Amino acid sequence: MSKVFEIPLYPYARHADQDAQAPVRHPIVIVGAGPVGLALAIDLVLRGQPVVVLDENDKVSRGSRAICFSKRTLEIFDRLGLGDGLVDKGVEWNLGKVYFDERQVFAFNLQPEAGHKRPAFINLQQYYLEQHLVDxxxxxxxxxxxxxxRGSNRVTTVRSDPDGVELEINTPEGPYHLQADYLIACDGAASPIRGMLGLDFLGRVFEDNFLIADVVMPDGKFPTERRFWFDPPFNRGQSALLHKQPDNVWRIDLQLGWNIDKAEESKPENVIPRVRAFLGKDTEFELEWVSIYTFQCRHMERFTHDRVIFAGDSAHQVSPFGARGANSGIQDAENLAWKLDLVLRGDAPTSLLASYDAERIAAADENIRHSTRATDFITPKSEISRLFRDAVLDLSEKWPATRPLVNSGRLSTPATYDASPLNGPNNAGMPPRTRPGSVAADVALSDGWLMDRLTGGFQLLTINVPAPDVVTVGNISVHRLALDRSDDLNGLLSARYLGSVGSGVYLIRPDQHIAARWTDYDEASVIKAVKGALGMPK
Amino acid sequence: MKLNTLPNIAEADDFYADLIAAHEGLTKAESDAFNARLILLLANHIGDRTVLSEALSAAAK
Structure with missing residues (x-):
């Protein structure tokens, strides 16, 4: 049976644009049909924008690559209409184990908090995610x-000015030209678009190599856990990670160190003995995919350059520990989709797009900070750093005291846009977790989940307080989601949104982030906050 | 300043003797590891980030 990544899911087909006399202009052209590009395309199309997606390939990503998808990513995919299929196919896991040398240091449970529709994480091969997105x-x-x-459509030149973008695209039947109001570069870490525009990154290369392999173990004896080893006997002086995916596929991540011959290490005759040493000599396995990876912790100085906007790995990169690559890319897409839609409609000023840079660069900085700290713990950069790292691990076997310091990757949580220019008033007496800038927290309601009621427009969530059903600001209609005590199934609506106050009014953005909150409804204040969240002068 | 920089240990000579005795018979590497573990345990006991920051500054001077 063919693997899904061997089938051309979007084979080349001639498009009328290729026969046009003059280059056809589209509002939005997305380059790259990976998770970020496809999520962005679906979001924009659901908002009514026509979208062209170009990819130089015609298949989903070969090998699994990203595997760990966070609760926030699943919530976004719920809104885009594909969450259930992903959760059904994915593997849920909660247990993590940490080993040092030959000993288990401790185990931890991610313990998903009660009252959320989606689990903290699922593991799923990237090619399955992409397949679901294409479907x-x-x-x-x-x-x-x-x-x-459009598969097998490779962008060969790009020219951007303040009014638009011109593209030359090569296909199996020759080149053609397109114009776009906006070009979104979701073309990955090696982004050809970034290269064509002569743009680069700020930040540092993490000087280490990792062997990443997906192995199929038909009678897999390893449980559904995340296992992480510091300095194990089978990979002395380095680290190792084992993680389960669907279909009896396991992700193996072996640190190799810096001075290696990458081509040599990638050869099966060198990979197989390493994997065998890890899994045990009697374990049967088959290699599905192998890659040697030198990762980076860095981002572009700006993500928006005239009419070209970068999202996902093309804009920022982190180490794999923490599942902050694909997850943050999906959050870039959701942050950008509604802003681009409103700007193209003329319902928001172009300056709204500047908030994409402000919010997502802050998120990239946060991800890079976590990622860099994890890599510094996993690969200490000095003798004293290693001394403390080992001391933390030694103590943690016996004492809970130092376990919070053990850092094998801080798993992705959505960024809170505390410093966002779009934020409106906060009432500090209400719970910190739902302050302006944060993602709305899910809650089980008497008739479903709160997140499923936040459907992609501006909404006014009111709890125990009267307000009009619709507030209109220019072309924007803010619909009220009215809840009261009778909707609060288990007290979590009150705990997460009211705290010590008796009523609440929350302005929710189209990306389910909170823009402003009050205890009572005041029309003028709400209108002002909506204008602020649209990027209009305050 | 929240860090207590005044004398605070009763029987200070005894504590000092215990500290040195704890290192007896250890190699340099073992002593270094012992010190690291000791710092981490004491830091966790203090917990207060302001005190810890002030201690880091005070020790650097």
Whole structure:
């Protein structure tokens, strides 16, 4: 049976644009049909924007790459209409174990908090995620939505000015030209678009190499846990990670150190003995995918350059410990989709797009900070750093005291846009977790989940307080989601949104982030906050 | 300043003798590891980030 990544899911097909007399202009062209590009395309199409997606390939990503998808990512995919399929296919896990040398130091449970529709994480091969995204695009296409996914369309030149973008694209049948109001570069860490524009990164290369392998173990004896080893006997002086994916595929991550011959180490005759030493000599396995990876912790100085906007790995990169790559890319896409839509409609000023830079660069900085700290713990950079690292691990075997210092990756949580220019008033007496800038916290309601009620527009969540059903600001209609005590199934609505106050009014953005909050409804204040969240002068 | 920089240990000579005795018979590497473990345990006991920051500054001077 063919693997899903061996099948051309979006094979080249000639498009009328290729026969046009003059280059056709589209509002949005996305380059890269990976998780970020496809999520962005679906979000924009659901908002009514026509979208062209170009990819130089015609298949989903070979090998699994990203595997760990966070609760926030699943919430975004719920809104895009594909959450259930991903959760059904994925592997849920909660237990993590940490080993040092030959001993287990401790185990931890992610213990998902009660009252959330989605688990903290699922593991799923990136090619399955991409397949689900492509399937979703096809469903939207069949419903007549304007989404054009073009395989084997490789961008060869790009020219951007303040008014638009011009592209030359090569196909199996020769080149053609397109114009776009906006070009979104979701073309990965090696981003050809970034290269064509002569742009670069700030930040540092993490000087280490990792062997990443996906192995199939038909009678897999390893449980559904995340296991992390510091300095194990089978990979002395380095680290190792083992993680389960669907279909009896396990992710193996072996640190190799800096002075290695990458081509040599990638050869099966060198990979197999390493994997065998790890899994035990009697374990049967088959290599599905192998890669040697030197990762980076860095981001572009700005993500927006005239009419070209970067999202995902093309804009920022982190180490793999913490699942902060693909997850943060999906959050870039959701942050950008509604802003681009409103700017193209003329419902928000172009300056709204500047908040994409402000919010997502802050998120990238946060991810890089976590990622850099994890790599510094995993690979101490000095003798004294190693001394403390080993002391933390030694103590943690016996005492809970130092376990919070053990850092094998701080798993992705959504960024809170505390310093966002879009934030409006806060009432500090209300719970910190739902302050302006944060993602709305899910809650079980008497008739479903709160996150499923936040459907992608501006909404006014009111709890125990009267307010109009609709507030209109220019072309924007803010619909009220009215809740009261009778909706609060288990007290969590009150705990997460009211705390010590008796009522609450929350302005929710189209990306389910909170823009402002009050204890009572005041029309003028709400209108002012909506304008602020649209990037209009305050 | 929240860090207590005044004398605070009863029987100070005894504590000092215990500290030195704890290192007896250890190699340099073992002593260094012992010190690291001791710092981490004491830091956790203090917990207060302001006190810890002030201690880091005071020790650097």
């Amino acid at each position: 979703r695009c096809r469903v939207l296409e069949s419903e007549g939505k304007p989404i054009s996914l």
